[in-house]
Amino acid sequence: MSKEWYQxxxxxxxxxxxxxxxxxxxxxxSRKDLIEVLEEIQEEELTDHRQRNDIMRQKxxxxxxxxxxAFDGDTEYDFEIPELYTHTQITLMLRDPFWAFAYxxxxxxxxxxxxxxxxxxxxxxxxxxxxxxxxxxDHVLSNFDIPIQESDTSWYINLPVPGRWxxxxxxxDCMDADEKILKIVRSNLVESPGGYxxxxxxxxxxxxxxxxxxxxxxxxxxxIITDNPLVKMIIEGTQTKKDxxxxxxxxx
Amino acid sequence: MSSGLVGxxxxxxxxxxxxxxxxxxxxxxxxxxxxxETYLPLLRxxxxxxxxxxxxxxTISLSPTLCAMLTDKLLQERYVDHVNRLIELGExxxxxxxxxxxxxxxxxxxxxxxxxxxxxxxxxxxxxxxQGARSLEDSGHVILITxxxxxxxxxxxxxxxxxVKAQIELAMMSxxxxxxxxxxxxxxxxxxxxxxxxxxxxQNNVEYFYAETHSINLAEEKAERGVFAPASxxxxxxxxxxxxxxxxxxxxxxxxxxxxxxxxDFYRDIGYDLDIxxxxxxxxxxxxxxxxxxxxxxxxxxxxxxxxxxxxxxAFSRVKEHAGNFIYAVRKKTKxxxxxxxxxxxxTLPFDAELFGHWWFEGVAWLEEVIRGVAVDNDVxxxxxxxxxxxxxxxxxxxxxxxxxxxxxxxxxxVDGSNDWIYRHVHTSIKRMIELVGRFPDETSLKERFxxxxxxxxxxxxxxxxxxxxxxxxxxxxxxxxMKEHIHNFNLVYENMCRNSVNTEWxxxxxKKTNIFPxxxxxxxxxxx
Numbered sequence: 212m213s214k215e216w217y218q219x220x221x222x223x224x225x226x227x228x229x230x231x232x233x234x235x236x237x238x239x240x241s242r243k244d245l246i247e248v249l250e251e252i253q254e255e256e257l258t259d260h261r262q263r264n265d266i267m268r269q270k271x272x273x274x275x276x277x278x279x280x281a282f283d284g285d286t287e288y289d290f291e292i293p294e295l296y297t298h299t300q301i302t303l304m305l306r307d308p309f310w311a312f313a314y315x316x317x318x319x320x321x322x323x324x325x326x327x328x329x330x331x332x333x334x335x336x337x338x339x340x341x342x343x344x345x346x347x348x349d350h351v352l353s354n355f356d357i358p359i360q361e362s363d364t365s366w367y368i369n370l371p372v373p374g375r376w377x378x379x380x381x382x383x384d385c386m387d388a389d390e391k392i393l394k395i396v397r398s399n400l401v402e403s404p405g406g407y408x409x410x411x412x413x414x415x416x417x418x419x420x421x422x423x424x425x426x427x428x429x430x431x432x433x434x435i436i437t438d439n440p441l442v443k444m445i446i447e448g449t450q451t452k453k454d455x456x457x458x459x460x461x462x463x
Numbered sequence: 464m465s466s467g468l469v470g471x472x473x474x475x476x477x478x479x480x481x482x483x484x485x486x487x488x489x490x491x492x493x494x495x496x497x498x499x500e501t502y503l504p505l506l507r508x509x510x511x512x513x514x515x516x517x518x519x520x521x522t523i524s525l526s527p528t529l530c531a532m533l534t535d536k537l538l539q540e541r542y543v544d545h546v547n548r549l550i551e552l553g554e555x556x557x558x559x560x561x562x563x564x565x566x567x568x569x570x571x572x573x574x575x576x577x578x579x580x581x582x583x584x585x586x587x588x589x590x591x592x593x594q595g596a597r598s599l600e601d602s603g604h605v606i607l608i609t610x611x612x613x614x615x616x617x618x619x620x621x622x623x624x625x626x627v628k629a630q631i632e633l634a635m636m637s638x639x640x641x642x643x644x645x646x647x648x649x650x651x652x653x654x655x656x657x658x659x660x661x662x663x664x665x666q667n668n669v670e671y672f673y674a675e676t677h678s679i680n681l682a683e684e685k686a687e688r689g690v691f692a693p694a695s696x697x698x699x700x701x702x703x704x705x706x707x708x709x710x711x712x713x714x715x716x717x718x719x720x721x722x723x724x725x726x727x728d729f730y731r732d733i734g735y736d737l738d739i740x741x742x743x744x745x746x747x748x749x750x751x752x753x754x755x756x757x758x759x760x761x762x763x764x765x766x767x768x769x770x771x772x773x774x775x776x777x778a779f780s781r782v783k784e785h786a787g788n789f790i791y792a793v794r795k796k797t798k799x800x801x802x803x804x805x806x807x808x809x810x811t812l813p814f815d816a817e818l819f820g821h822w823w824f825e826g827v828a829w830l831e832e833v834i835r836g837v838a839v840d841n842d843v844x845x846x847x848x849x850x851x852x853x854x855x856x857x858x859x860x861x862x863x864x865x866x867x868x869x870x871x872x873x874x875x876x877x878v879d880g881s882n883d884w885i886y887r888h889v890h891t892s893i894k895r896m897i898e899l900v901g902r903f904p905d906e907t908s909l910k911e912r913f914x915x916x917x918x919x920x921x922x923x924x925x926x927x928x929x930x931x932x933x934x935x936x937x938x939x940x941x942x943x944x945x946m947k948e949h950i951h952n953f954n955l956v957y958e959n960m961c962r963n964s965v966n967t968e969w970x971x972x973x974x975k976k977t978n979i980f981p982x983x984x985x986x987x988x989x990x991x992x
Contacts, residue, residue: 264870265714270815271935272729272822273477274928276492276753290944290951296891304619304886305865307873314887365883399622402658404865406681421685424803428680428690428704431711432792433718439872441681 217246225249264438295364301381303398308373308441311401314365315381322361325393331386334359334395338368341376346400373441374405409441412448422449465807467797468846469837470703471830472673474650475502475816476526476614478928478945479979483537489747490941492754494532495545498592499756501820502533503580504827506595512834513604519834520847522606523596523816524650526614527637528926530593531979534641539590546584549577549756552745556733556757559741565772569759572775577756597642606847608648609638612980615925616877618657618865619886624992626893627660629922631667632987633980640982648672648848652927653877654705654813654868661696671701671848673813675866679704683862691800691808693851694861702863703848706810709796712789713814713826720785721823724762725777729822731760731770758824782825786832794842809851882930888950889924893988895957896921900989903960913965914985916974917956921988923977924949
């Protein structure tokens with residue numbers, strides 16, 4: 212979408228587009244401002260697009276039949292869905308080896324009861340790292356806390372080490388009861404992937420054929436290595452400082 | 464030198480989009496464009512090669528949602544209307560461009576293309592192009608496999624094995640109903656694999672599946688043959704991992720073949736370039752400009768909006784060069800990898816089918832040239848997974864790694880700040896569906912129909928396409944609407960069933976609209992895990 216294309220739209224169409232892009236306080240914008248904001252958003256989207264891998268970028272064209280519906284007559288539909296659900300639960304979803312997404316619901320009645328009992332409450336997430344899939348305290352390698360607000364309903368959690376298991380608890384710190392901590396709910400366990408080579412980088416470094424076979428699967432004909440955080444860690448683990456300079460040509 | 468074995472897999476998928484409540488619906492064009500630009504041209508090439516006796520082995524994955532649309536009478540009729548409009552536009556274009564010989568020739572080329580499509584669609588296939596694929600499978604040129612029922616990225620539903628099982632089981636049933644043969648292979652949507660998934664695949668008699676490179680390369684064990692041979696999961700189900708290097712020759716947006724400057728540009732289309740009064744009957748109402756398929760410009764320079772006129776002769780000459788280059792690259796890689804493993808290397812090369820013809824206009828011709836080239840090459844052969852497993856039934860047993868072919872190899876495209884809100888709802892719907900199966904295991908008649916429809920809605924809400932589109936930022940309102948529609952409809956059934964009531968009028972109307980999986984059994988969400 213070029214500046215000319217935006218110029219060709221009516222003010223009403225520009226407002227509609229901006230609203231769909233999440234621009235707030237549109238009433239305060241002039242036509243010129245709206246075009247500038249939409250161009251900025253487009254530039255951000257382009258940057259995001261460039262960060263995607265080739266498959267995701269090409270796949271997008273499957274759905275590319277219009278550049279933008281300036282006017283979307285189909286937005287008026289009546290499919291209401293609840294914002295939250297009443298049951299108390301927390302779910303942990305693994306996004307990649309280093310990030311998990313947690314979302315939760317807290318039953319309002321239960322929370323209000325707690326509030327009545329303890330006037331000063333602080334909610335937080337406690338993330339546990341395990342060595343295997345037994346969520347027993349004997350296998351906890353570490354844990355850390357993330358303070359949250361009552362209005363929060365989800366969180367992206369940075370997982371410190373790949374190849375481990377993680378679980379999260381939604382807890383409540385009752386400040387006025389000798390800092391008594393109550394467990395509200397515990398999530399499922401998720402396993403962050405690791406794999407053989409992550410723990411055997413020396414073997415890979417010392418065996419040229421193994422290294423060649425490993426790289427042959429993940430390198431394209433121009434020498435660019437697939438963009439994967441674990442592959443990056445493995446290759447870094449196999450490199451001496453001298454190698455690291457030589458590998459700079461690869462897009463890790 | 465040992466021979467390099469190439470296993471090309473074309474994955475054909477589109478989400479279920481069918482809107483009888485509107486006379487025309489823009490997003491139905493996803494299907495119509497794919498039929499015109501990919502599916503019919505691919506079938507033409509595969510049938511031509513078969514007639515000429517050129518040997519080849521290709522695997523095609525057909526998603527159940529795509530099959531449902533391809534066999535739907537309403538969408539078949541709408542496709543014919545769509546192509547007729549494009550033929551009418553082509554005739555007008557011949558007149559408009561008569562003073563400009565290059566454009567005029569291109570207009571004629573597209574007009575002939577759409578006329579051929581209409582002839583094939585109505586004359587040969589009588590509206591159902593799956594017949595063409597089935598015939599190729601019968602003659603042994605093509606293997607047809609399936610994928611998850613609504614193309615759910617399965618690792619995102621790992622906590623709900625009943626739902627993953629439902630996606631697999633229904634896909635297998637639907638494939639048999641549409642294509643009359645039980646598939647042995649399974650395409651994991653977005654190559655999304657999680658450890659343990661093979662158990663559910665095995666329960667449905669799946670013998671092999673496809674996954675991303677690092678499923679094998681980053682497995683718990685050292686892969687003795689890298690990704691250049693399949694591996695076996697510990698239950699005997701085989702996994703074929705993508706060869707990143709060779710498939711990038713096509714996939715890469717920076718240096719892949721489709722980016723060559725002489726190829727046709729995908730984005731420049733007369734739907735955007737011509738005067739609105741002229742183009743109005745061929746775009747979407749009210750004056751929403753969209754692609755028409757009449758594209759007269761070459762890629763030229765991907766960074767520039769200044770384009771050169773497309774020259775088909777020059778482009779098809781480049782196709783031959785690129786096919787030759789591809790075979791050369793396979794030969795070269797075979798030579799380097801053969802030294803490292805104890806068998807001839809197998810290169811698993813999966814692509815979205817729609818890449819060929821739709822995005823890369825010359826892609827179908829390139830595939831034809833590759834097949835012809837390989838047929839007479841002594842060092843490279845085409846081989847499908849089933850033939851390979853007959854030759855090498857025993858393969859290294861490994862525990863594959865979590866993987867997908869999304870950004871950085873995992874799920875960040877389908878779980879990001881723009882689309883993560885959907886999982887709260889989809890997961891809740893799945894839990895409630897499992898609960899309904901437990902509470903109402905033996906319903907018949909109207910209540911059974913109500914529950915069948917609930918299962919349909921849950922499955923449709925699991926599709927990978929909606930979070931993908933939301934994450935991309937184009938066409939978001941439709942994807943959000945679809946997510947909300949499925950969740951809303953499911954909740955309506957759930958709440959009614961909890962009150963022991965059935966909204967008959969709503970059910971009949973909704974069943975007519977969302978007519979996918981007519982033989983679904985809601986108990987597919989049952990089972991102990």
